[in-house]
Amino acid sequence: MKLRNAYLLIAGLLIITSCKNDDDGVEAVQPRLLSEVTIEDDAEIIDFLKTHFYNEDEFENPPEDFDFKIKFGTIEGENSGRQSIFDSPKLITQTITVDSEDLGRADDEIIEQKLYTLVVRQGVVEGTPTIGDNVVLRYEGSFLDGSLFDASSNQPISFNLSGVVRGFGNGMKNFQTGIGPKDNGDGTVSYEGYGIGAIFIPSGLGYFDSSSSSGNVPAYSPLIFKIDALEFEADTDLDGDGIPSIQEDLDGNGNLNDDNTDLDFLANHNDNDDDGDGILTIDEIKIDNQIKKDEEGNIIFPDTDGDGTPDHLDNDL
Structure with missing residues (x-):
């Protein structure tokens, strides 16, 4: 999928591929500071x-033939009196902290990013997806000049929000979803009352100086994703270890891919043995052979040696 998360690439490879020699006909892209690009x-x-x-x-006031697709226009001429997206009460602004190390850098920058989400129509189903949940949606990715670089088909596509660029996953947290799927009898499905909107993503929450899997996103490109939020799986447990993926965001920074207790090649939400001690996480979180929860539904994690580190994150009990 073209939305695969650029952060999963090896840091050194990112810089090498972004700085190809001009001799091979590719224009060199020099690394830039996250702080500079953010502004x-x-x-x-x-x-x-x-x-x-x-x-x-x-x-x-939807016309009879309205396709419920977002269309952007420039405020000029006969549209000079239109309300800007910036002034719309349906625009949500989030501040998300990004460590340049997560982008393959070693300059120790920690910079706040602004993420903008336009919720044109909220979905009718209560609850919104987290960055660890599986979702079903349609999307269209473009640059600020309106040119497309990626799009799903008209039919729904499903994936986990931890596997896409960070701004996409965090923007999806603002959308309620719809009712469905309904079998249309022709091999397709449809949804009703789903959320519709757009996410405006700075490159620090996008591909930064890497690119999409198809290589068609230039370095340091802000992005727009139009979204039809159709369905999501609450408390998705991606690795089947008994812990909802969102609860494996140990530092609470909205990025599951930088939480890796045993420092192997798998982040905790993709690792069924989080501490690498040879005992499956699902077995280390059980008390009397049961996964126990408190009154709020949070898992009560055993800590056998009382050192403050739960058993499933402690390889030295």
Whole structure:
């Protein structure tokens, strides 16, 4: 899938591939500071949001043949009086902290990123997906100039939000989903009352100086994803270890891929033996052969030696 997370690439390989010699006909892309790129990206995204509107009137009063697709237009000419996306009450702004180390850098920068999510229509099903959940949706990825670089088919596609660029997963946390799937009898399915919107992603929460799997996203590109949020699986347990994937975000930073207790090639949410001691996590979180939870539904993790580290994260009991 083109949305596969760029952060999973080896750090050294990122820099090597982004700095190819001009002799082979590829323009060299020099590494830049996350702090510098962040300022530029946010300015470009804000400029887009302030100079563009979306087809709010169609969503407020849908014509009979309306396809419920978001369309952006420039605020000029006959549209000069339109409300900008930036001023829309349906625009949500999130601040997310990014460590440059997660982008393959060794310059020790920790920089706040602004993520903007436009929720044009909220879904009818209560609850929203977390960064560890499986989702079913349709999407369309473009650059700020409107040119497409990626899109799903018209039919729903499913994947886990931990496996896509970070801004996409964190933006999806703002969307409720719909009712379905309904079998249409022709090999297709449909949903009703699903969430619709768009996520505006700075490159620090996107591909930064790497690219999508197809290689068609230039370095340091802010992105727009239009979203149809159809369905999600609450408390997805991706590795089947008995712990919902979202609870394996140990540092709570909204990025599951940097939590790796045993420092192997698998982050905890993809690892069924989180501490690498040869005992499956699902067996180390049981008390009297049962996974016990508190009144709020949180798992009570055993800590046999009382050192403050739960058994499933402690390879030296």
